[in-house]
Every structure is written in C-alpha cells, then in structure tokens.
Amino acid sequence: MSKAGRLVVLVSGSGTNLQALLDASADPSYGARVVAVGADRDGIEGLARAAKVDVPTFVEKVGDHATRADWDAALAAKIASYEPDLVVSAGFMKILGAPTLDAFPVLNTHPALLPSFPGAHGVRDALAHGVKVTGCTVMLADAGIDTGPIVAQEAVPVLPEDDEAVLHERIKTVERRLLVDIVGRMAREGWTVSGRTVRIGNQSGGEST
Numbered sequence: 022m023s024k025a026g027r028l029v030v031l032v033s034g035s036g037t038n039l040q041a042l043l044d045a046s047a048d049p050s051y052g053a054r055v056v057a058v059g060a061d062r063d064g065i066e067g068l069a070r071a072a073k074v075d076v077p078t079f080v081e082k083v084g085d086h087a088t089r090a091d092w093d094a095a096l097a098a099k100i101a102s103y104e105p106d107l108v109v110s111a112g113f114m115k116i117l118g119a120p121t122l123d124a125f126p127v128l129n130t131h132p133a134l135l136p137s138f139p140g141a142h143g144v145r146d147a148l149a150h151g152v153k154v155t156g157c158t159v160m161l162a163d164a165g166i167d168t169g170p171i172v173a174q175e176a177v178p179v180l181p182e183d184d185e186a187v188l189h190e191r192i193k194t195v196e197r198r199l200l201v202d203i204v205g206r207m208a209r210e211g212w213t214v215s216g217r218t219v220r221i222g223n224q225s226g227g228e229s230t
C-alpha cells in the first residue's frame with residue numbers, strides 16, 4: 022500500500038488548488054505536506070503562493086530543452102530531488118512523460134466528470150455540449166490525456182446563465198475541497214490500485230472511493 026506524506030505539487034496558473042493543499046497541510050494532523058512546487062512557466066500566481074509560505078519552487082520550461090524527452094527527464098529529476106511520496110498535478114497544463122509517471126504516483130485533478138470532456142478545456146467543452154450536470158474528477162495520471170484510474174468525482178450543476186468562468190469557479194469550489202480530502206486520506210490511510218479501481222485505506226471489499 023502506498024502512502025503520501027511528501028507532496029510535490031505541479032502548477033501552471035493561479036494555483037488555488039495548491040493553496041487549498043498548503044492551507045490544509047499547515048495542520049500536522051492532515052498527514053501530508055507540500056515539500057516543493059514546480060511549474061512549466063515563470064511569473065504565475067501558483068509559484069508566488071508557494072514562495073509566500075517558504076515552500077521551495079522550481080520552473081522547468083519545455084522551450085529551454087532541445088527535445089520534449091529532455092524536458093521530461095529534467096522535470097523528473099527536479100521532482101525526484103524533493104523525494105516526494107506523491108506528485109499532485111493541480112492545474113499543470115502539460116502531459117507528463119514516462120520519466121515522471123514511472124517514478125512516482127501522480128494524482129491529477131480535472132474540471133469535468135471524466136471520461137467526458139478530457140483535455141485542456143473541460144469546462145468549455147461541457148458548456149458547448151449543453152450538459153446540465155458536470156463536475157470534477159481526481160484521478161491517478163497515466164500516459165493518456167485524463168485517462169487514469171478515477172479516485173473520486175463530484176457533480177456540479179450547470180446553470181442556464183453560466184459562462185465558462187462562472188461555471189469553472191463553481192466547479193473549483195468543489196474541486197478544492199475534494200482534492201484536499203482525497204490527498205489527506207491517501208496520506209493517512211494509504212491506497213491500492215487494482216486495474217482501474219483505486220481504494221483508499223485497508224478496505225476489504227464493498228466500499229470504494
């Protein structure tokens with residue numbers, strides 16, 4: 022069974038999910054703490070949020086490397102230097118390569134109910150499709166785009182006047198709470214993966230998350 026005390030969180034933008042994890046891990050009983058924050062670009066709010074609470078940060082830009090494979094290797098090496106038990110991709114808008122995926126469990130969060138609306142525009146795509154219910158998904162990352170085993174999901178209503186920003190904010194309010202809950206439970210109770218089924222804690226059957 023895996024446990025998840027040391028977290029490296031990857032971000033590409035505002036980092037409100039990161040902030041929720043930073044806030045939760047201020048309490049030692051949470052069971053996990055953010056030991057570093059990585060990004061694929063400079064100057065984003067997510068990095069500032071980490072710096073504000075003295076959490077180390079690193080930036081690895083694809084454009085600074087000759088090939089994508091070089092970037093994958095450099096990113097994995099940076100992550101490894103912080104010896105994480107779990108990597109959390111919290112609004113990191115890059116597909117992670119084998120060097121990271123093979124070395125660490127990676128938890129990813131997505132603003133739609135997978136397998137519907139994977140990819141970079143989950144909220145926009147759900148709105149365009151006219152769904153009345155969408156939500157968020159916390160999953161383990163694999164080599165595909167939002168295809169890994171699902172850990173938890175929560176539904177969020179789509180309201181008639183919603184635009185992408187309004188709907189995304191409603192989803193993110195739920196998403197932050199769900200991510201904090203799942204990361205904490207994984208850290209405290211451990212987890213197992215069997216095929217596509219993820220179980221948190223020592224559940225002998227029946228109950229699943």
Ligand code: GAR
Binds near residue numbers: 039112130132196
């Ligand atoms: C979150 O809604 C996350 O699910 C999404 O980016 C947002 C980041 O918000 N990720 C994806 O769409 C990945 N496919 P934040 O920077 O405020 O945490």
